[in-house]
Amino acid sequence: MFSPFDIPSGAFTLITDELSAPADFLLHGAVNACLKEQATKARVPGLRAKPESGAGPMVLVLSSLVDLAKWKAVASKQNVNLTQHITNGTVKFVDVASTEGSEMVLSEAFNSVSEIIRSSSSEISERLVILDDVSTLEWIGFSPLDIMRFVRALRIACHKANWTFIVRYHVVTPNEVDEQLQQLLGICTYHLDVRPLYSGRSGAVSGEIALHLGAAARQDEVKLIKRSGSLQYRLLDTGPVYFQKGTSEGVL
Amino acid sequence: MSSFKRKDPSKQSNLKSYEGTRVSPASSSTINTSTGISSLDDILGGGLPLSCSLVIAAPDLHSSYGELVQKYWVAEGLACGHRVCVIDDYAEDFLRDLMWYPKSALSVASGATSGGIKEKEGPLGSTFEDEEDEPTPTDRKVKIAWRYEQMKPFQTTVSTPSLTSENYCHVFDLTSRVPTPVVNEKLVSGKLSLLAPGNPNRTGGATMSALRQVEQVLQEQSTVPIRICIPSLGSPATWGDITPSNVLQFLHSLRGLLRKYPHGCASITLAPHLSSDNWSGSGWLQKVGWVTDASLTLAAFSADPALSATFPSHHGIVHITALPSPSTLVAPSDRFSTLRGLASSASGFGGSGENNLAFKCTRKRLIFETLHLDLDGGVSERRTSAPSSTAVELTTATGTSISASAAAKSHDHSQGTCNGHVSSGGPRIDIEFEGPAVPEEKKAVVAGELIAPSPQPETRPKKPKKKVAFFSDRPDVYDF
Numbered sequence: 001m002f003s004p005f006d007i008p009s010g011a012f013t014l015i016t017d018e019l020s021a022p023a024d025f026l027l028h029g030a031v032n033a034c035l036k037e038q039a040t041k042a043r044v045p046g047l048r049a050k051p052e053s054g055a056g057p058m059v060l061v062l063s064s065l066v067d068l069a070k071w072k073a074v075a076s077k078q079n080v081n082l083t084q085h086i087t088n089g090t091v092k093f094v095d096v097a098s099t100e101g102s103e104m105v106l107s108e109a110f111n112s113v114s115e116i117i118r119s120s121s122s123e124i125s126e127r128l129v130i131l132d133d134v135s136t137l138e139w140i141g142f143s144p145l146d147i148m149r150f151v152r153a154l155r156i157a158c159h160k161a162n163w164t165f166i167v168r169y170h171v172v173t174p175n176e177v178d179e180q181l182q183q184l185l186g187i188c189t190y191h192l193d194v195r196p197l198y199s200g201r202s203g204a205v206s207g208e209i210a211l212h213l214g215a216a217a218r219q220d221e222v223k224l225i226k227r228s229g230s231l232q233y234r235l236l237d238t239g240p241v242y243f244q245k246g247t248s249e250g251v252l
Numbered sequence: 253m254s255s256f257k258r259k260d261p262s263k264q265s266n267l268k269s270y271e272g273t274r275v276s277p278a279s280s281s282t283i284n285t286s287t288g289i290s291s292l293d294d295i296l297g298g299g300l301p302l303s304c305s306l307v308i309a310a311p312d313l314h315s316s317y318g319e320l321v322q323k324y325w326v327a328e329g330l331a332c333g334h335r336v337c338v339i340d341d342y343a344e345d346f347l348r349d350l351m352w353y354p355k356s357a358l359s360v361a362s363g364a365t366s367g368g369i370k371e372k373e374g375p376l377g378s379t380f381e382d383e384e385d386e387p388t389p390t391d392r393k394v395k396i397a398w399r400y401e402q403m404k405p406f407q408t409t410v411s412t413p414s415l416t417s418e419n420y421c422h423v424f425d426l427t428s429r430v431p432t433p434v435v436n437e438k439l440v441s442g443k444l445s446l447l448a449p450g451n452p453n454r455t456g457g458a459t460m461s462a463l464r465q466v467e468q469v470l471q472e473q474s475t476v477p478i479r480i481c482i483p484s485l486g487s488p489a490t491w492g493d494i495t496p497s498n499v500l501q502f503l504h505s506l507r508g509l510l511r512k513y514p515h516g517c518a519s520i521t522l523a524p525h526l527s528s529d530n531w532s533g534s535g536w537l538q539k540v541g542w543v544t545d546a547s548l549t550l551a552a553f554s555a556d557p558a559l560s561a562t563f564p565s566h567h568g569i570v571h572i573t574a575l576p577s578p579s580t581l582v583a584p585s586d587r588f589s590t591l592r593g594l595a596s597s598a599s600g601f602g603g604s605g606e607n608n609l610a611f612k613c614t615r616k617r618l619i620f621e622t623l624h625l626d627l628d629g630g631v632s633e634r635r636t637s638a639p640s641s642t643a644v645e646l647t648t649a650t651g652t653s654i655s656a657s658a659a660a661k662s663h664d665h666s667q668g669t670c671n672g673h674v675s676s677g678g679p680r681i682d683i684e685f686e687g688p689a690v691p692e693e694k695k696a697v698v699a700g701e702l703i704a705p706s707p708q709p710e711t712r713p714k715k716p717k718k719k720v721a722f723f724s725d726r727p728d729v730y731d732f
Contacts, residue, residue, distance in 0.1 A: 067578075069281070069511070139497065172538035201594065203586075203606075
């Protein structure tokens with residue numbers, strides 16, 4: 001999962017990004033890779049041909065704003081037919097920010113999601129839950145405490161069922177770590193940090209990525225990428241092209 | 253019989269084609285609408301896509317460039333035949349001030365000629381004939397070195413399309429106002445509607461009621477694109493006491509509505525006090541950029557006299573916070589914007605950064621241009637002493653504000669306390685010290701000593717050209 005980072009499945013990854021270097025491509029990449037892997041497995045003889053209907057979705061995207069048109073458009077550029085997966089039930093999008101009445105609580109969203117996770121069969125190993133924009137939830141009015149409880153509860157539910165859990169957080173003050181980010185860093189296993197170049201936008205390099213160990217990780221399982229030697233990427237419509245910092249392989 | 257079937261172009265795109273719109277060059281599923289300003293359309297990557305929202309932050313209290321952009325937005329909507337919806341308590345005054353076609357175009361159109369008026373292209377890409385302070389080239393055939401013959405003339409902005417070519421990005425003239433019959437006719441026919449948010453006393457009430465009204469408008473019909481315009485979000489008169497959470501929730505919900513009804517698009521200008529980056533703690537504009545699709549800041553120079561002296565031909569700097577990319581990972585603007593200049597550099601040359609952008613408002617129109625620093629010392633000066641160190645440093649899209657006040661910036665320079673100053677007057681070098689402000693006369697003497705090392709000690713040092721401008725290093729009237 002998550003090439004070129006070899007993050008094992010079942011881990012809790014926190015992705016932080018900034019406005020000048022958004023990490024949409026990582027989320028799209030994770031979903032499309034998961035779906036493609038399932039499709040490849042389905043084609044290999046000996047393995048189960050197709051997941052049975054009722055086995056639950058393979059990918060669950062919880063978002064503050066479900067923008068299906070963009071997901072479908074980007075997936076089609078990467079040769080994944082998202083419309084079909086949605087009708088199959090392999091991918092499910094849930095809007096967590098819609099509020100009934102004037103109450104802004106996440107408990108209902110959590111109940112429905114945990115129900116989905118619990119009722120899914122355990123045959124399929126690679127399942128994925130993505131929570132997009134914890135920070136947007138805070139900005140539009142959900143209480144930070146409620147959000148953290150939601151994240152923690154989801155994390156436990158995913159851990160029990162061995163689902164990979166990805167949470168995205170937007171950093172608006174690059175030099176300060178605010179409280180919510182501190183708490184998230186304290187419970188994550190891995191932290192993928194996407195940042196723009198310090199010198200501003202460039203035509204050839206869109207940003208750089210570093211991979212850090214979170215507080216819950218075991219040592220020496222995964223090859224880390226330090227900030228000083230971070231992986232740079234250039235964003236194309238078909239996805240990112242990675243290259244080592246300072247080199248120009250395949251890009252320039 | 254060949255098994256190849258010709259693709260039927262009419263069946264190919266499932267999109268409705270709306271009048272007054274263009275398909276985005278980046279993706280066939282995105283439809284762009286024009287903002288009315290061709291250079292702003294270029295910055296956005298061809299126009300504002302339908303189902304997207306654009307937020308303009310204009311932090312300067314003394315100017316109204318943000319509102320001017322909204323007027324262009326509404327005027328373009330009226331000209332294209334789109335449905336326009338203005339949300340403001342003072343919308344009638346706003347509409348009275350809308351710009352319209354230039355008078356020459358109207359008189360020609362009434363003569364019913366078919367060709368468009370080709371406007372004379374000046375050397376800097378300006379297309380109006382009586383543009384002030386543009387040098388008119390008397391002799392075009394300049395002898396230049398052979399290797400530069402192929403190069404295009406230096407342009408700082410994109411050219412405006414000719415008048416009657418397409419129903420997209422009409423040419424408006426700031427000196428002419430929209431005729432009242434046109435406005436009345438649009439109001440009556442329902443193409444234009446004015447909404448008042450209402451409930452300004454209840455906190456957050458105005459935004460909720462505005463959202464409800466917007467949803468009603470979007471649900472009405474989907475045959476014509478709908479343009480929502482909010483000339484001043486957060487102004488106390490219309491919106492009452494508004495908290496940051498209200499604003500973000502409003503923008504977020506508006507974006508959700510636009511995604512749900514993808515034939516609509518919105519353009520919003522934030523009130524000046526909402527447009528500064530630290531309105532609600534730091535990072536405010538970043539948050540706004542995350543909850544909308546496109547976000548720009550027009551930082552006018554009116555409040556900062558040093559900047560307006562450094563860039564005399566512009567009125568403010570444009571900061572790009574976010575750009576629309578409704579169906580691609582890479583914003584179309586990165587690939588197609590000539591003003592930003594990323595596209596030309598990305599191919600194989602190591603990728604230079606993007607251009608700095610500024611805007612200026614001439615008598616007839618608002619233009620967004622690339623911003624270039626002059627040669628150090630000015631083009632008209634002959635250098636007779638050591639060049640001063642780097643001039644004002646500009647930052648690009650990282651959001652930090654530009655301030656030419658030397659005291660703050662000089663610490664960042666490795667050179668120490670020197671700071672050059674580009675002046676258009678006589679030979680004058682400003683050297684700022686880190687201590688208290690040095691009075692004007694001392695500086696001139698210092699400059700005179702440096703500049704006139706040659707003999708003739710009898711001649712007084714050349715007086716610097718009299719500048720009718722506000723000098724910030726004189727003791728301020730307001731210093732108590």
